[in-house]
Amino acid sequence: MARSEPFRFGRERSPRVLGFVMNIPTLITLSLVLAYPIFYAAYLSFHKVSLAELRRGVYPFVGLANYERIFSDPLFRLSLKNTLIFTGFSVTVEIVLAIAIALLIDQQHIWTSRVTKFLILVPYAVPPIANGLIWSFMYSFEYGFLNRILYTTGISHTAVNWSGDPSTALIAVSIPYIWRTLPFAILLSHAALQGISQDFYEAASVDGAGALQRFWHITLPLLRPIIVVILVLRTSFAFAVFDEVLAITQGGPGDATWVASWYSYKKGFAPPFDIGAGAASAYVLAMIIGLLAISYGRLIYRRIQ
């Protein structure tokens, strides 16, 4: 793929200059919004920063104190644990559903499959905060939409406390998240599915393989690369879930749905505005996601090779 021959107009000096000039807008924006803040976050995480320090513009150096504080905070450790559970659950469910639905919309002859295919992008376009609020209405114990469905269909006559029960609250938050992010996973799976040559299936049919065997021995192995891509991408994004938590549970009941991003947000942007500890906790999150990103980069690199 790499183009190794020398530039035909290599003698001109312009490509170098041009290459720089054309990248100026990108360089400036990325430095201001990504590069500088990333290093600045590291800097802040080693300093005492709250509103008073912000006003004075002087941040006393505190070494590793912020990190020591958050790691000795049981709530932070719990937030990480909740994030892991949330991510593990939502990504697993998402991958299973994505493959199933991708197979479903691949049925060109079924007209309802075409309707599904048309509607797949709808959740993708819904603002996460709106999604969260709508689900919090659906979950409401007293007058929510889901309990109304239970009553009306006669499935149950007692209300279910969907998001208010500490043992299920984390799952309750993850379902709207799955709802919103599933389209992406379905599309990737579907694209990969379409890339599988029919020849494989025909050969298998000749051998007398049933549908389930064909799926297990042909489709699934061929989908494996894309499953890994979905796994890495979705895991790293699910680690940073925020909007749905804000809209539905605000961390509750108790500490049942405190996740890492909620912890950072509360530390840094709620009184007493402990920005240093907030930055430190966000940095821990960044490190975890950074590791995932590196593995993703390697993966993609190998695919290109």
Add this chain to the structure above:
Amino acid sequence: MRPRGWIRVGLHAANLAVIAFFLLPLIAALFGALQSEKSLHADTRGLWAREWTLDNFRVILSGGAQRGAIFEQATYLPDNIKKIHFALINSTVISVSVTLLTLVFASLTAYTVARLRSRWIMWLMGINVFARFVPVIVLMIPLYVTFRRFGMLNSIWGVIIALTGFLLPYGIIILAPYFASIPQELDDAARIDGCSRFTVLMRIILPLSTPALASYGAIVFVIAWNDLLIPLILNNRAEFMTLPVMIASLVGDVFTFFNLLMAICLIALAPTVILVLVLRKFVVRGLSAGAVKG
């Protein structure tokens, strides 16, 4: 192979279940938005409102001026409702500007990646693959402190720049491979005719890349429109709020109206939902390209 008999029925049933799952929240939101709280609370078990009304939409879209029957007495409408027009305008201005800016910036960089390929540019590309993983939540604190220092809090521009920065890597990842797939011979022919590299980009590469530009543009618009954290952190005045921030601001305790909230959620999600349905093909292509190609 055409599936037959009960398999067909099963597939229809599965599709109906998926469609129901996808549409359920929208139906719930409509159910809430088309009635008053009084009606919602008068019957807490049924799926049919006691009385249907458009008053929730009326009061929001008129910025609280037209109250309809529901809100005639309500002297305690949330203040932010009155600023809804700011939110609509801000969200539009921000999303459109971010889309245009990212398209321009990403095209320029993608061209250098696809055609110039000097070492530092490839390195920049590598950083972009990495940068697209950075979640906003990780950078919100330094971003807040940085923008505060530069006096860019509470301004539309601050949000535009921040969002542009966050969405740029994604575009470079989509556009660079696409540009690279355009045969170099086309460039060369034009250059022999005396075109500069920049003219080649403008006259040949970009016109040939409209599908990729549309894909990326649509995706950026959706993400920019939907983003909550960046405008939430950078702006706290009602005049600078976007729709998602306004929605979040109504979540607090002070006189929240649940049905109003459902209506405003529907207003916020309508533009992006319609956009992706209209540009479906492009969005689908863009999403898979952004994930797989590197």
Add this chain to the structure above:
Amino acid sequence: MIDVSQSSPFSFPNFISQGLVEPLDELPGAKEYLADLTDSAKQVAVYDGKLMGLPYFSTVWVWNYFTDLMDKAKFEPFGTYDELMEQLRKAKQDKVAEYPIFWVAGVGLEQLPGTWYQMTWNRGGVFFDKQGAHQLGTGSIARETLKWWVRTFKEELADPESLKAQFTSSAKAFGAGKNLYRGPNHHYDLNIANDQAQSPNAGKIKVHGSSGDGRTIGDTHVYFLCSATRDKAWAWKLLQYLGGKTKDGQYTQANNLARDAMLGSGYNSVMKSTAITEGWKPWGDPVKILEIWDKATYVAEVVPSIYKPWHFPWSDRINIEVSKALTGQITADACCDNIIAAIKEVQKG
């Protein structure tokens, strides 16, 4: 930059200690405002002897009951907590209500903690004594109050939605008419529960005082002048418009808030005026509410840590631990022990 901001009494000391609040004493007319402040408002607005803000609104914590279900159960509003508990159990048993009581137990600074503060104070307890020692140990009134409160959840007498309910949302949920009582809440919620256009049971939600001598808590929210303001004269005008008198010499905002939103005021002259005695009438009985008003103490007497910078993170912990106790994840004793341990942690900063 922002010129004028508002604050709850819980954040105000924090803002002041961070240097964000400009003192008002030297500004023209400040003395007159100070002289008219209610005692409760003074405790929030005056800090270290300096006037730091003007009152936005004041409120006291009251109980509510729903007349239809009370009639159905043939109950008179309770006089003691034991009586209340008996009524709740009987109402559940007789299927008058699935969940006879609705609490304000949503996460917040004065929602879930406020309910606990109020009932503890009403039973004669506090959270810290004058020397700053906590009063949450074994046998303490706060702990016993919590145990009693937890029981209402354990016996499924309390509506599970309570844990999500803020003041307004709980008023609306109560307006649906499914519970007999609503626990301690801001008095002005009656404005919502008894709003003809919003509530299917408007007019049937009544106010009720607390048990025993009826003592309760109250607080005042304030507007303040930001120290970062560039134009102090203009900011002072804006502050007076919001939290003081308008050009015509009237407390226009306070009067409007009383009439429209049933809010109380931090000014004596407003509290004694017809803005209150007539303005509140559409939703509740002003005489009865004002009687409760006279029995209210500023919440900081109960929880003096409000003045400490660590009160904020500490109330985060209160919210978490008490929610866990109410949902049965930990016992009330473990909850109090955790909250005591948290004091030290948050003090470290």
